[in-house]
Amino acid sequence: MSQEFYHDQVFKNIDYTQQPFSKGEYDNCTFVNCTFEAVYLSTTTFLECTFDTCNMTNAKVKSTSFNEVDFINCKLLGVDFSLCNDFLFSATFQDCILELASFAELTIKQTTFRSSTMHRVDFTRTNLENSVFDDCDLTEAIFEHTNLEKADLSSAYNYTIDPTQNQLKKAKFSRKEIHGLLTNYDIKISS
Structure with a gap:
């Protein structure tokens, strides 16, 4: 056919x-x-x-x-x-x-996500090198063994990313949301 x-x-x-x-x-x-x-x-x-x-x-x-x-x-x-x-x-x-979507184990370098709701999206073992998350809500998104090198998350929010489990070299984050990189350390950050 x-x-x-x-x-x-x-x-x-x-x-x-x-x-x-x-x-x-x-x-x-x-x-x-x-x-x-x-x-x-x-x-x-x-x-x-x-x-x-x-x-x-x-x-x-x-x-x-x-x-x-x-x-x-x-x-x-x-x-x-x-x-x-x-x-x-x-x-x-x-x-x-994009809630509950999965990009697990894909190579999607230089992908742009703009002004999107991305709750519980799975990025396990995804190569997101040079990708952009512009004004995206990443509540409960899964980043495990993810390559975020040179990715721009400077306007993303509500993410939790463990720096010991992901590649973050030269990735961009905002000072306001930096606590999302420290969640696993159970520390308190005052404003």
Whole structure:
């Protein structure tokens, strides 16, 4: 069965929980206000695509390719990006809800997360070198054996990162949120 190829198309207001999603390759396509909740996107390739105001809660992304993809104002609860095809994986996330998502063991250097809610996101053994967390809420995000070298978390907040369990060389943090690096030491910091 051959897969479809879509180029330079805009898909608007489609609820893929009510109609089938066509697997294939999407090149320079835009999805606006679409619902992919628990939809199987497995083995689909998205190249230079934009997802704008889409609900992708619990979307199934095993072996899915995301290459130069922008997620804007999307709901990505529970998406397990760790199952994606990690070859050339590159994405940006702007104003997204990424709660309970996982990027475990991916190499996603230079990824930008901007103004996003990232509660309980799993970054275990993820390579986030040179990545940016701009104005992101990282409440209960998991950083274990994570490479954050040269990452910019200077405007991120509510994170807990153990410097003895992660690579932090030349990473940027704000003075106001520095307590997130000291939580495991059970010390009190006065203002």
